[in-house]
Amino acid sequence: MPALHKLSSAKVRTAPPGKYSDGGGLWLVKREDGGAQWVLRVTIHGRRREMGIGNLQTVSLKEARETAEKWRAVVRDGxxxxxxxxxxxxxxxKKDHTLEAVALEAFEARKSQLKADGKAGRWFSPLELHVLPKIGKVPVEEIDQQDIKNALAPIWHEKADTAQKAMNRLNITLKHAAAMGLNVDLQATMKASALLGKTRHKAKNIPYMPWPEVPAFYASLPEQTPTHLALRLLILTAVRSYPVRFCHLDQIEANVWTIPAANMKGQHGLVTDFRVPLSDEALQVIELAKPLSREGFLFPSVRKGVISDATMSRHMERRELLARPHGFRSSFKTWCVETTDMPEVVVETSLAHVVGNKVERSYRRTDLLERRRPLMTRWADHVTGRNASEVIKIA
Known part of the structure; x- marks a missing residue:
């Protein structure tokens, strides 16, 4: 066997540019630019191989010899x-590309498409709560339908909506992994769904308050607090809670509230925003909220930011009401159907629903703002009891 350890530390340090053998196939290659590299030359299966094992700045002579011997042992094993x-x-x-790591990366990539950049956490929470604690540390390339089935089986029927969301997020995560160049099974979620079977869960509609009872509830919100005023504006405008909670003074001009597309459900990426005609009552609520505003937001929380999406719901729970804030949209829709002859397109547009097929929408270049204005005024009159002879009492 050729002699080993030919070089000395001094030689390594002071040698001019060139190639210097330490024996056993270990070479020090010094370049004209001052750089230096350790190289191991071996012959395996009659073929000469050359592999770098580090540069001189980070790998000492002793470390280079130890590394070279490790790889020579591999060669001796054939x-x-x-x-x-x-x-x-x-x-x-692969160990770095665990399901959890890739899921977080996929979430980061989608944040710009989510409300408030996903700060509410709803996109990621089905994975975080029900999947990652069980299989988050598994390399994403090893994830199969059985892993997914085992993770979601406990909630597949009991919490079907959450389970479906988790399955959807998993599918997105696997597609993201594939885009990263990882070898994943893109059909794993479909196969897992087949293994889990059809869910027995039946979707439940959000409880709503019958429209004749709304005036009494509205009258029970006299306090000038963010919760009471937010509920009043939500009822009067029939919009979802998110736009109300993030209502900003800059969005209101005269008697029109322009909700940014990013704050509207399913509106991400659209150029147009959603305009809401404000009744006199709605404008009065906004005026009452202005002194409470912080950083322009009309309904701030006690500490920072705006009131949470659970604040209004908890208020109704404490009142022992079955109805929930989102249900006032159903109250409004039912009132429209039962007490007005307003065309469906006007009613649905008031609820920011997509009406008609793609072709019909392409020709209808209006949000029917002025046709919606008298409807919202009539709704406000009903809510405040101005056009009713009797108001049903709400506990």
Whole structure:
């Protein structure tokens, strides 16, 4: 066997540019630019292989000899050291690409499409609560339908909506992994759904308050607090809670409230915003809220930001009411159907619903703002009891 350890520390440090053998296939290659590299030359299966094992700045002579001996042992076992090293690196990378790591990366990539950049956490929470604690540490390339089935089986029937959301997020995560160049099974979620079977869960509509009872509830919100005023504006405008909670003074001009597309459900990426005609009562509520505003937001929370999406719901729960804030949209819709002859397109547009097929929408270039204005005024008159001879009492 060729002599080993030919070089000394002094030689390594002071040698001019050139190639210097330490024996056993270990070479020090010094370049004209001052750089230096350790190289191991071996022959495996009659083929000469050359692999870098580090630069002189980070790998000492002693460390280079130890590394060289490790790879010479691999050669003695009849294996290609470069292939073995590449495989080790792939396995190490696989450990870094766990389901949890890739899911977080997928979430980051989608944040710009989510409300408030996903700060509410609703997109990620089905994974965070029901999937990642069980299989989050598994390399994403190893995830199969059985892993997904086992993770979601406990909630597949009991919390079907959440389970479906988790399955959807998993599918997005696997597609993201594939885009990263990882070898994943893109059909794993479909196969898992087949294994889990059809859900027995039946979707439940959000409880709503019958429209004749709304005036009494509205009258029970006299306090000038963010919760009471937010509920009043939500009822009067028939919009969802998110736009109300993030209502900003800059969005209101005269008697029109322009809700940014980013704050509207399903509106991400649209150029147009959604305009809401404000009744006199709605304008009065906004005036009452202005002194409470913080950083322009009409309904701030006690500490920072705006009131949470649960604040209004908890208020109704404490009143022992079955109805929930979102249900006032159903109250409004039912009132429209039963007490007005307003065309469906006007009513649905008031609720920010998509009306008609793609072709019909392409020709209808209006949000019917002025036709919606008298409807919202009539609704406000009903809500405030101005056009009713009797108001049903709400506990």
């Amino acid at each position: 294996k290609d050291p470069i292939k073995v090293r590449d495989k080790q690196r792939r396995l190490a990378a």
